[in-house]
Amino acid sequence: MRRFSEALLPVNPVAGVDETWSAAERLAHYNCPGFSVCVIEDGEVADAAGFGVKTPGGEAVEADTVFAGASISKPLAAVLALQLVDQGEVSLDAPINTYLKSWRLPENDLTRQVPVTLRHLLSHRAGTTVHGFGAYPHEKPAPSLLDVLNGTPPSPTPAVVVDKLPGISVRYSGGGTSIVQLLLEDLTGKPFAALAQERLFSPLGMTRTTFEQPLPERLRPFAAVGHHPDGSPVAGRYTFTPQLAAGGVYTTAPDYARFMIACRKAWLGEPNPLLSRSIAREMMTRQGGGQFGLGWEVFGEGASARFGHGGSNEGYQCNTVCGLEKGWGGVVLTNSLSGLILYYEALNGLARAFDWDGYLRPPREIRTLSAEEQARYVGRFRITAGIDAPHIDIWSENGQLHSHIVGLILPPRPIYMDENGRFFSQQTPGESRIEYGPDGRAQRLIAYAEGETELLRAERVEEAA
Structure with a gap:
């Protein structure tokens, strides 16, 4: 990991300028207290490390420090939904209202032309509103999932509705992912956090990962505090996100790497506890003209083909990538809003240090x-x-x-x-x-x-x- 820690790289390099930085230099540059990384090589966890601190003056970040994952929650929710498809309980292409029990997506002229399906929701092509949710005040009553979908108090966001023709173009929608959460709870009869624990975290050995909100006391000793760009901690120290499927996961870099590895194994048709090969292949296929498969973003072809997802919430930024063909990859979790560019530079540093074929962009004139x-x-x-x-x-x-x-x-x-x-x-x-x-x-x-x-x-x- 030393090769990486001394050589973070620009996202888009300029020809003739071989610029690199140490992890410590970039933490200081962005005023980000700390981050953790996990490296995937040949489809397995190879190494992990922490850099910086959980909060200024506090403990060091370690390889298995817990961070808020924000939108890297969405692929987890997608896999849970695709398990129902695998089991024949849901069709990717049937109207989603066929399956919803406790709430229905409001119909309008657009949905009557093209009914919203699970495929639309997982690829952000449903035309649903509400881009994201952000953090929620700890001291206020938390909105229920139905509050979120209906836009009723105490939800801070408006109702989730369709205002673009489904299936035409990508519009990222945390509101759409909340519909997927309701689908899962309606069909299984289980709370979303418990379902994820049973079907994802326990089978994969993700021992420090949870959808419980607020962050449970048992994990707080291992958690990094979230920070604003000025270095101050977020209210309550740990982000509170009641919209679980859209952004509520807490995880570690090695835990999330285990999830990505299992998804790749499913894509390869190797033994895994998640999905069949046929459904995993659908998951990793770009839908329409956008960058999304089903849950994951999917980029590149051949040796550079890869999947991943980023996360952004008050106090935390993160990103993930895994090569489909070659099995290289990385997870970067930061504990500041200012970590947004840092995680790109860290992934590039990992790519050079661990020789990720086809990942780094060529220098530009x-x-x-x-x-x-x-x-x-x-x-x-x-x-x-x-x-x-x-x-x-x-x-x-x-x-x-x-x-x-x-x-x-x-x-x-x-x-x-x-x-x-x-x-x-x-x-x-x-x-x-x-x-x-x-x-x-x-x-x-x-x-x-x-x-x-x-x-x-x-x-x-x-x-x-």
Whole structure:
């Protein structure tokens, strides 16, 4: 692990610049107290380690320190639902209201045209509302699952409804995942946390993983405190997320790696306690034009084919990846909102240190833009598809273009044009391609995660940010 700890890497490297940092340097740079990592090699847990501290002045982070996982909960919920498909209790392509008992997804003209299915929900193509939930105050009464779905007090979010035609495009929806949670509870008659313990955590030996909320006392001695970017701890020290399937898991890096390894074994058709090979193959197949399979994000082809998921919540950031063909991978869990870019850099460091074939992005040549050329891109662009955020601002500062997706926690960042005329950032993966108007200025931005996997579209609406 020493090779990794001294060589974290930029997400998108620039040609001619071999920039690396130590884990300690990046923790200080991002004001992030600590993180843990687990490395997967040849489809097995190979190594794990902790860096930094659980909270400033506190104990060191260890390999098996517990962190809030936020949205890496969603693949866990997806596998539980796919187990019901495996057992013949649910069809991926039947209307979801066929199975719901204690609540029904409100029908409208859109759902009458295309009924919402489990396949839609697991691939974020259901057209359901409510992107995410965030943390919830410890001192207030927690909303029930029906409160969350109906948008009734004390739920802080509106009702989950369909306002886009199902099956057409990706729109990430924690609200949709909450419907999956209800499906599981309705059909099994068991609370979601108990079901996950019985069917996932116990069979896989995930001894420090739970969907119990708030974080149970038995796990608190092992847990990292969540932090704001200024270094202060979150209220209650540990994030409280009552929307369990969408974001309520607490886990460790080795525990979650065990889950990913079992998913890959299912995909290979090897013995595992989770899924049949046929259902696992469906799970790892991108649905429609988006980056999602069923629960997991799926990227690349051949040697670079991989699955994973990220998580973001108040006080914690994390990301995961596992190569389907080669069996390499990693889990990175951080205990600060400022860990968002750190986890990308950590995964790149793991990829170089442990030789993940096909993972690292090749360095890009930067094309220098004059002030006149930069002016073609400056402006505000309204997001029309892909993510639940209002717009992207692009501006020039000290001769350098910067961009910011308003409404997301990603900070403003410098952007560069490569030799192919595509914009990229060193802090985040992917690229943006430009479509120009008759006046030669950027009219439309289309962001891609990798290759032709489209993330968002945005149209110019104002001359300047």
